[in-house]
Amino acid sequence: MRLSRYFLPTMKDTPRDAEIVSHRLMLRAGMMQQSSAGIYSWLPLGFNVLKRIEQIVREEQNAAGWNEVLMPTIQPADLWRESGRYDDYGKEMLRITDRHERDMLYGPTNEEQITDIFRTHVRSYKELPGRLYHIQWKFRDEVRPRFGVMRGREFLMKDAYSFDVDFAAAKRAYNRQFVAYLRTFDRLGLKAIPMAADSGPIGGDLSHEFIILAQTGESEVFCHKDWLTTDAVPSNVDYDGDLQPIVDSCLARYAATDEKHDPATCPVDAADLVNTRGIEVGHIFYFGTKYSAPMGAKVAGSDGKEAEVHMGSYGVGVSRLVGGIIEACHDENGIVWPEEVAPFHIGLVNLKVGDTACDGVTEDLYAKLGNAGIDVLMDDSNDRPGAKLATMDLIGLPWQIVVGPRGVAGGVVEVKNRKTGEREEMTPEAALNRFAG
RNA sequence: CGGGGUGUAGCGCAGCCUGGUAGCGCAUCUGCUUUGGGAGCAGAGGGCCGGCGGUUCGAAUCCGUCCACCCCGACCA
Structure with a gap:
C-alpha cells in the first residue's frame, strides 16, 4: 500500500x-x-x-x-x-x-x-x-x-x-x-x-x-x-x-x-x-x-x-x-505491534521522494516485497524525513526499511526493528532477502 | 446513578472574572528556499464561540435552561 x-x-x-x-x-x-x-x-x-x-x-x-x-x-x-x-x-x-x-x-x-x-x-x-x-x-x-x-x-x-x-x-x-x-x-x-x-x-x-x-x-x-x-x-x-x-x-x-x-x-x-x-x-x-x-x-x-x-x-x-x-x-x-496483528509487516520509507536514486531503490523494493507476499506500507509522501520517521514509529509496524540519499549513495538502506530500536545498514538485496528470502 | 470537569477553526489552547463585532500554535492552500528524527520565510483561506431563551444600546463574556463529551466512584453474564 x-x-x-x-x-x-x-x-x-x-x-x-x-x-x-x-x-x-x-x-x-x-x-x-x-x-x-x-x-x-x-x-x-x-x-x-x-x-x-x-x-x-x-x-x-x-x-x-x-x-x-x-x-x-x-x-x-x-x-x-x-x-x-x-x-x-x-x-x-x-x-x-x-x-x-x-x-x-x-x-x-x-x-x-x-x-x-x-x-x-x-x-x-x-x-x-x-x-x-x-x-x-x-x-x-x-x-x-x-x-x-x-x-x-x-x-x-x-x-x-x-x-x-x-x-x-x-x-x-x-x-x-x-x-x-x-x-x-x-x-x-x-x-x-x-x-x-x-x-x-x-x-x-x-x-x-x-x-x-x-x-x-x-x-x-x-x-x-x-x-x-x-x-x-x-x-x-x-x-x-x-x-x-x-x-x-x-x-x-x-x-x-x-x-x-x-x-x-x-x-x-x-x-x-x-x-x-x-x-x-x-x-x-x-x-x-x-x-x-x-x-x-x-x-x-x-x-x-x-x-x-x-x-x-x-x-x-x-x-x-x-x-x-x-x-x-x-x-x-x-x-509496537506484535508481528501477527501488525497492520503491515514493513514500513518502507523513501526519505527523499523525487530523488531518482531513492525513488528507484524504494520502488524496486516495494515491488519485490509485494511479489513475495509481504504487506508493505510505503511512505511515498513529500513530508520531511523527521515527520515520516515519527509517523512510522507512531503506527508501530514491526520493521522499517529507510531509504535515504545518504545511504543510497553508499549502496545501503537501513533496516530498523521497531521493538528493539536496533538499526542495521545493508544492501537493498540483503534487505529483500531478510524478509523475502 | 452520585461527585467533579470541559464545550471557542481540522487538532491543541488563550480570551470570559472586569460585556464593545475573535486570537495563538500546529494542520491546510500558494510561492520560494530546504530535505536522515514532526523545517524556514512570505502570503492566504477557514469560526452564527455546543443549542435555546433572558438581561443589555451591545453577549464568546452576565443570568436561566437544555444537550454533548471527559474524569473519579458505584456498576460491569
Missing part, C-alpha cells in the same frame, strides 16, 4: 478527551474516530488490525472444533422473555420497538438466540456435542463507557457456545476453550493468565477470566512470579485427547484478581508473588441448564428419556483486544 493512497489521518497533538495510552495512540495513529460515547468508527489502519485479530480468534476456534455461524444484532424480545432475562437485564440492554410495535433489542449477548437455534434442530444425544460460535457486534448501554475501545458500548465479540449431554462432557468443551484461549492470546503476542472468576448462582469452579498483564490495566492482579517467565502454551494440541492435564498445570500456578485475592490465605510466599495490573480479554464459563431449562432445549438420551442440555459460553472481546494489545505493546514513540 502506498501511503499517498491510504487514508491515514495521524495527529501530532493528543485529543483532549483521550486519557489512557491505547485510546490516545489509536486516535493519534488514525485508527478510529469517536462517533458518540463508547461508539467508534474504525478507520483503515484500525480496521486492518481488528480484522487480523478476528481472523486469529477464528482460526483457533475452528481448530478447537467449533463451527462459525452469524446471528443477528437485533433480536426479538420474546426470546428473552422465555429465559427470563428480558426483565432482569435492566437499562444496559438497548430496547427497540419496530414499526409494528414489536419489542426488539440490540443484542448484548446471544445465549437465547443460540439456544433457540439448537433446540430447533437437535433432538438426540447422538448429535452432540454442539459447538457453535460467532463474531458479531454487541451493544451494552454501559452507564459509563470509557477508555476508548476498552470499555465501549458497541463492541465486537467472539462468543462461543457448547451443548453437551452431561457435566462431564460439558467440562471437556470447557477445557477445549480453555486451551484454545491460551493459544489464541499467545498468537496475539500477549501473555494471558487464566484467573478464577465468580461463577454466579451455578456455583462450581468452571469460570475463568483471561487477563493480560499491562501496567495501565483496569484491575489489580496477583500472580506467582513464574507466570512472567513460563510459557504455558501448548503446541500441537490434540483437542480430542485429554486436555485436563494442560488445564491443571496451568491452574497450579497461582493467579487471582484483587477481588479473589486474600493475603491471609494466599498459598504463594510474598517473595514469589507479583502484584501488577491487567485487562480482561476473555471469559469462559459453564452454566449448566440455566438457559436450556426455561427454553426447553432437550435431547433424548441413550435411555430414550429427554434431558436438558448442559451449556457453556466463551467470550473474547475482539475490539477490546485492539486497545489491550496497545496497552501491553507501546513505548514513548507510539505503538
Whole structure:
C-alpha cells in the first residue's frame, strides 16, 4: 500500500478527551474516530488490525472444533422473555420497538438466540456435542463507557457456545476453550493468565477470566512470579485427547484478581508473588441448564428419556483486544505491534521522494516485497524525513526499511526493528532477502 | 446513578472574572528556499464561540435552561 493512497489521518497533538495510552495512540495513529460515547468508527489502519485479530480468534476456534455461524444484532424480545432475562437485564440492554410495535433489542449477548437455534434442530444425544460460535457486534448501554475501545458500548465479540449431554462432557468443551484461549492470546503476542472468576448462582469452579498483564490495566492482579517467565502454551494440541492435564498445570500456578485475592490465605510466599495490573480479554464459563431449562432445549438420551442440555459460553472481546494489545505493546514513540496483528509487516520509507536514486531503490523494493507476499506500507509522501520517521514509529509496524540519499549513495538502506530500536545498514538485496528470502 | 470537569477553526489552547463585532500554535492552500528524527520565510483561506431563551444600546463574556463529551466512584453474564 502506498501511503499517498491510504487514508491515514495521524495527529501530532493528543485529543483532549483521550486519557489512557491505547485510546490516545489509536486516535493519534488514525485508527478510529469517536462517533458518540463508547461508539467508534474504525478507520483503515484500525480496521486492518481488528480484522487480523478476528481472523486469529477464528482460526483457533475452528481448530478447537467449533463451527462459525452469524446471528443477528437485533433480536426479538420474546426470546428473552422465555429465559427470563428480558426483565432482569435492566437499562444496559438497548430496547427497540419496530414499526409494528414489536419489542426488539440490540443484542448484548446471544445465549437465547443460540439456544433457540439448537433446540430447533437437535433432538438426540447422538448429535452432540454442539459447538457453535460467532463474531458479531454487541451493544451494552454501559452507564459509563470509557477508555476508548476498552470499555465501549458497541463492541465486537467472539462468543462461543457448547451443548453437551452431561457435566462431564460439558467440562471437556470447557477445557477445549480453555486451551484454545491460551493459544489464541499467545498468537496475539500477549501473555494471558487464566484467573478464577465468580461463577454466579451455578456455583462450581468452571469460570475463568483471561487477563493480560499491562501496567495501565483496569484491575489489580496477583500472580506467582513464574507466570512472567513460563510459557504455558501448548503446541500441537490434540483437542480430542485429554486436555485436563494442560488445564491443571496451568491452574497450579497461582493467579487471582484483587477481588479473589486474600493475603491471609494466599498459598504463594510474598517473595514469589507479583502484584501488577491487567485487562480482561476473555471469559469462559459453564452454566449448566440455566438457559436450556426455561427454553426447553432437550435431547433424548441413550435411555430414550429427554434431558436438558448442559451449556457453556466463551467470550473474547475482539475490539477490546485492539486497545489491550496497545496497552501491553507501546513505548514513548507510539505503538509496537506484535508481528501477527501488525497492520503491515514493513514500513518502507523513501526519505527523499523525487530523488531518482531513492525513488528507484524504494520502488524496486516495494515491488519485490509485494511479489513475495509481504504487506508493505510505503511512505511515498513529500513530508520531511523527521515527520515520516515519527509517523512510522507512531503506527508501530514491526520493521522499517529507510531509504535515504545518504545511504543510497553508499549502496545501503537501513533496516530498523521497531521493538528493539536496533538499526542495521545493508544492501537493498540483503534487505529483500531478510524478509523475502 | 452520585461527585467533579470541559464545550471557542481540522487538532491543541488563550480570551470570559472586569460585556464593545475573535486570537495563538500546529494542520491546510500558494510561492520560494530546504530535505536522515514532526523545517524556514512570505502570503492566504477557514469560526452564527455546543443549542435555546433572558438581561443589555451591545453577549464568546452576565443570568436561566437544555444537550454533548471527559474524569473519579458505584456498576460491569
